[in-house]
Amino acid sequence: MTVAAPLATSREAPLLPPDDPFYTTPPGIDALAPGTVVRSRPVEIALFGVIRQQITAWQLLYRTCDLDGTPEVSVTTVLLPWGAPPRPRPLVSFHCAIDAVAPQCFPSYALRRGAWTIGSIAPLELPIIAMALEQGWAVSVPDHEGSGGRFGAAREPGYRALDGIRAALDFAPTALVPTTSVALWGYSGGGLATAWAAELAAEYAPELNIVGAVAGSPVGDPAAAFVRLNGGWFAGFPAAFVAGLRQAYPELDPVLHDHLDARFRDLLGEAEVRSTFALLLRFARRDVTRHLRAGMAELLAEPVLRRVLADIEPGTRAPAAPLLIVQGVNDEVIAVADIDAHVRRYQQAGATVRYLRVRRGSHLPLEFLVVPAVLDWLTDRFAGRRAPIGTCTVDSVARSPRALRTHLAFARLVLRMVAGLPITGPGAASGERAGLCRGDSERPYVVDDAAIAVEC
Numbered sequence: 001m002t003v004a005a006p007l008a009t010s011r012e013a014p015l016l017p018p019d020d021p022f023y024t025t026p027p028g029i030d031a032l033a034p035g036t037v038v039r040s041r042p043v044e045i046a047l048f049g050v051i052r053q054q055i056t057a058w059q060l061l062y063r064t065c066d067l068d069g070t071p072e073v074s075v076t077t078v079l080l081p082w083g084a085p086p087r088p089r090p091l092v093s094f095h096c097a098i099d100a101v102a103p104q105c106f107p108s109y110a111l112r113r114g115a116w117t118i119g120s121i122a123p124l125e126l127p128i129i130a131m132a133l134e135q136g137w138a139v140s141v142p143d144h145e146g147s148g149g150r151f152g153a154a155r156e157p158g159y160r161a162l163d164g165i166r167a168a169l170d171f172a173p174t175a176l177v178p179t180t181s182v183a184l185w186g187y188s189g190g191g192l193a194t195a196w197a198a199e200l201a202a203e204y205a206p207e208l209n210i211v212g213a214v215a216g217s218p219v220g221d222p223a224a225a226f227v228r229l230n231g232g233w234f235a236g237f238p239a240a241f242v243a244g245l246r247q248a249y250p251e252l253d254p255v256l257h258d259h260l261d262a263r264f265r266d267l268l269g270e271a272e273v274r275s276t277f278a279l280l281l282r283f284a285r286r287d288v289t290r291h292l293r294a295g296m297a298e299l300l301a302e303p304v305l306r307r308v309l310a311d312i313e314p315g316t317r318a319p320a321a322p323l324l325i326v327q328g329v330n331d332e333v334i335a336v337a338d339i340d341a342h343v344r345r346y347q348q349a350g351a352t353v354r355y356l357r358v359r360r361g362s363h364l365p366l367e368f369l370v371v372p373a374v375l376d377w378l379t380d381r382f383a384g385r386r387a388p389i390g391t392c393t394v395d396s397v398a399r400s401p402r403a404l405r406t407h408l409a410f411a412r413l414v415l416r417m418v419a420g421l422p423i424t425g426p427g428a429a430s431g432e433r434a435g436l437c438r439g440d441s442e443r444p445y446v447v448d449d450a451a452i453a454v455e456c
Contacts, residue, residue: 013114017075017103022061023147025073032063034159034205035166038073045079046113047417048123054082054422055133058174059108062167066146067156067248067311075108076142076164078174081133081425086175090382091138093165094129095157095186095193096122097367100276101149101243107141119275124364125187127414128371132185134413135375136425138176140168144193149272151189151244152222154312158196162205169208183378184213184321187367188334191218195342198319212381213319214374216326216367220338223309227296231287234333236271236279238288243271249308259299264291315342318349322387324377326356326370329393333363343391357393369398372406 017023026038039061045053057079064074096107099121109115110122117123122141132139142164144157161184169176186194198213219225226238246252246268256265267286271279289296299305323346327339336357343355354377361369381387397403417423 014112030071035163036063037167044113049115049117052113056080060167064160064163074160076140077108078168079139082422088177090181092132092183093140093161095190097188097190098145099189100240101272106143108143119277121276130423133423140164148247150248152241153248157193158200161197181382182210187216191215195314199317202320210321212322214324217334220342222312233284235286236283239271239283243268255302255304261291315345318351322352324354328361328366329359331363354388355391360396372403
């Protein structure tokens with residue numbers, strides 16, 4: 001049933017997903033197996049929509065499902081290093097911190113050449129994706145919020161990510177095989193999506209060879225985050241969360257109508273069309289309690305809302321694959337206590353968890369500072385090495401010699417991206433982490449230095 005579409009170029013700006021026929025659900029979707037590719041097209045990737053990147057990329061429309069198991073379609077952007085020969089290689093499912101409802105923030109739009117990217121997070125994460133490509137890995141970047149931007153919904157980010165992996169493995173041009181080693185990676189809202197995918201994988205997609213998952217600052221307790229961020233500089237995140245949840249849980253609408261005044265309900269409508277950073281500016285310091293007919297306690301006591309908040313809390317299942325969870329001790333957006341509790345739930349359920357707590361580094365910078373440790377951890381998982389366990393608290397993840405070398409490589413990579421030079425895998429002239437190498441088939445990666453970027 002796969003239908004190929006022509007190359008989408010930058011001669012004209014790409015259409016937003018609601019206006020783009022590529023995203024249209026075809027008839028008969030119910031009869032397809034999860035992960036079936038129904039439409040594909042090559043696309044051009046660009047840094048902030050402007051600087052064309054020499055990265056091989058396709059978009060796949062595939063069958064997946066929502067939180068209730070109802071069939072739907074979603075899109076993933078699949079990337080390979082430029083000029084990479086068709087051969088088996090590990091696959092990373094990278095989950096962007098979309099953190100918005102608006103379609104201009106979906107990675108399938110925001111990573112494309114010609115896209116209007118101001119205010120979206122995905123373009124900021126493109127260099128991290130490029131670092132994964134530099135290792136010779138393939139990358140799948142799913143629109144894990146779905147076509148409706150259902151930010152915060154339970155389970156379905158995991159379904160979309162896992163079905164996006166199935167689609168990428170089944171897409172012939174990638175030359176991936178069913179036994180491909182797969183890793184999950186995401187930060188903040190993308191870390192929450194990673195947690196859902198890791199929790200659901202063994203039951204929903206047991207055939208996938210998922211060897212590890214990295215969840216950075218994965219929210220932990222969405223209800224607590226809503227209350228804590230309300231009225232502060234990051235109050236836009238709770239607003240986007242509510243806007244996304246009422247898309248996924250229609251039963252919330254009567255509750256919100258009863259408790260919120262018309263002004264805040266109108267603001268929620270704005271939250272559905274604003275980009276992430278525009279939301280933060282619009283809602284900065286806005287206190288929802290000033291718009292409640294009763295108090296916050298009365299709102300949170302509503303039975304419908306309590307059921308939804310219980311449904312969206314991750315950590316109730318033990319992922320089968322090893323986990324690396326990273327959290328800033330002094331994070332200004334996600335409370336370390338919430339992630340501590342999330343990790344304890346996993347540990348009590350029997351999961352294999354390495355928990356890295358970092359004293360220095362605020363929320364967004366930490367995503368970039370931890371890249372060396374993540375690359376080393378994923379390399380070890382692809383090599384089949386035993387995953388470490390336990391909690392480790394460090395002052396910094398950026399001061400070891402190995403981390404500094406990788407950060408220098410990252411800086412050189414960004415300069416190459418700004419220059420529009422090819423993003424290639426190891427062994428090419430532009431490869432920065434030459435210590436990571438591979439053979440002709442999917443053999444384990446080896447590291448030239450036994451020391452990892454962070455030790456404790």
